[in-house]
Amino acid sequence: MDTDCECIVIGAGVVGLAIAAKLAAAGRDVLVLEGEAHFGTITSARNSEVIHAGIYYPAGSLKARLCVEGRDALYRYCADHQIEHAQCGKLIVATSTSQLEQLESIQQRALVNGVSDIRLLAAEEAMSMEPQLKCLGALHSPSTGIIDTHGLMLSLLGEGERFGAALATHSPVASMSHDVASGVYTVNVVGENAMSLTTRHVINAAGHGACALAAPLLASTSQAKVTPVLSKGNYFRLSGKAPFSRLIYPVPEQGGLGVHITIDLGGQARFGPDVEPVNEENYSVDPARSAGFYAAVREYWPGLPDDSLAPDYAGIRPKIEVDGELYTDFMIQSPADHGMPGLINLFGVESPGLTACLAIADDVHRLMPD
CATH class of the missing domain: 3.30.9.10 (D-Amino Acid Oxidase, subunit A, domain 2)
Structure with a gap:
């Protein structure tokens, strides 16, 4: 069954843009859907703009690993792409x-x-x-350092577009459904750009809205309830x-x-x-x-x-x-976790999400099938 797009990334914050750029550079056909008028206007635009070193997080946690990996990758990216920053x-x-x-x-x-x-x-x-x-x-x-977050996001968007990724703003996603027989997801956009798009791969990087979007799909699985x-x-x-x-x-x-x-x-x-x-x-x-x-x-x-x-x-x-208990780490749910091919959910990506964005994108890329 043909689909409208190979991969849909929901959310054009710094993490969504980093994932889109990584997947597009790897040859994927990528569409990013963003509900706001511009990219990165919610969580990514409302933080301390700090490049964290990786100090505080429990050993073995995703935050600990991805912060250290992401910090080093981010400093390299800033140097290579002339992103304003200071260590x-x-x-x-x-x-x-x-x-x-x-x-x-x-x-x-x-x-x-x-x-x-x-x-x-x-x-x-x-x-x-x-x-x-x-x-x-x-x-x-x-x-530890500081960074021009808007400049970083603009560069990531440009990198993604250079490899064929596209960004659709004013495109809030209201719901998703999955056809088990075909393995195809339908992503429903509302508002002025109302449409339904089909894809085989959904990366749910919707920030505050990620849990609500994923909940109907996960209801039939054995996954714990994430709120x-x-x-x-x-x-x-x-x-x-x-x-x-x-x-x-x-x-x-x-x-x-x-x-x-x-x-x-x-x-x-x-x-x-x-x-x-x-x-x-x-x-x-x-x-x-x-x-x-x-x-x-x-x-x-x-x-x-x-x-x-x-x-x-x-x-x-x-x-x-x-399940009602505060979860203090990043959660990156893959098909190995929930059993639904083609769906990756990113939950709880708070600080140090900015620092870790490139490392998170690498992890998501590794979770994608060849």
Whole structure:
């Protein structure tokens, strides 16, 4: 049975675009469907734009492996394709004696994950590197960096199109169905570009919508129930000059990496994200949340001036639960998992998804049949 397209990638965030570029370069016929007016306007445009080193993740997890592989691949890609980035490094700082013990645990986890350049610093050395910093000790990660995410996505789209991939925006996917006899999937697009497309391969990289799209297809399988959990992160920008030359992170907190300072490629400093559980997508930033930011930031930067933080933007982490329990790793479901040929689902691709995007694309490519 003929189909409209060999492969359909649902979602044109940084991960979907990386997958499309990889598959197209391998000779696949690829169509990317994106519900928004432009690529990468939701999760991929609402993060810290950090190239993570691979420090925090449990040994043997997908996040640990794909972050380290993806970090190295991303730095190479940026150099080869002139993507603006900076390997500025970061300090993870302890502001209490209990956090000093946590720094040692974080260092050991990083070393197990293959982050070999991480180094424990005494307070004096850390504060000499960043004179406005206050801490009792720190970890220095020189392989952490920042990146122009939009430039990266534009390049990935261009790479995909160079090998024949196509992007259709204003094309939200409402549902999918599978014909067992033929092995063909029908992907139903609604809205101004309403249509039904047939394909033998679906890569579901729909971010917040990935679970809902996959649920009807997985209902007849033995797969555990995967549901989305929305965790909002708010950012505030700093008026005035950035106080640090490196990224500064506190010791991680429950649900996130704590309110940290990142510096963009234009030299603007921002703080965030915090952790705000939400029931629906809402990207407004409540100015009143700045009170918590001032308190958190002054733990490591006492010199933060009053009235210097302004609401910037918010993002929502696409976390997931499996059978009602929070699942903290990436989940890449292949036919070997659910028994449905041609379907690959990507669930829970939160941070470090940006860093890992090229490595995720490699994994998806390896899961595709010849």
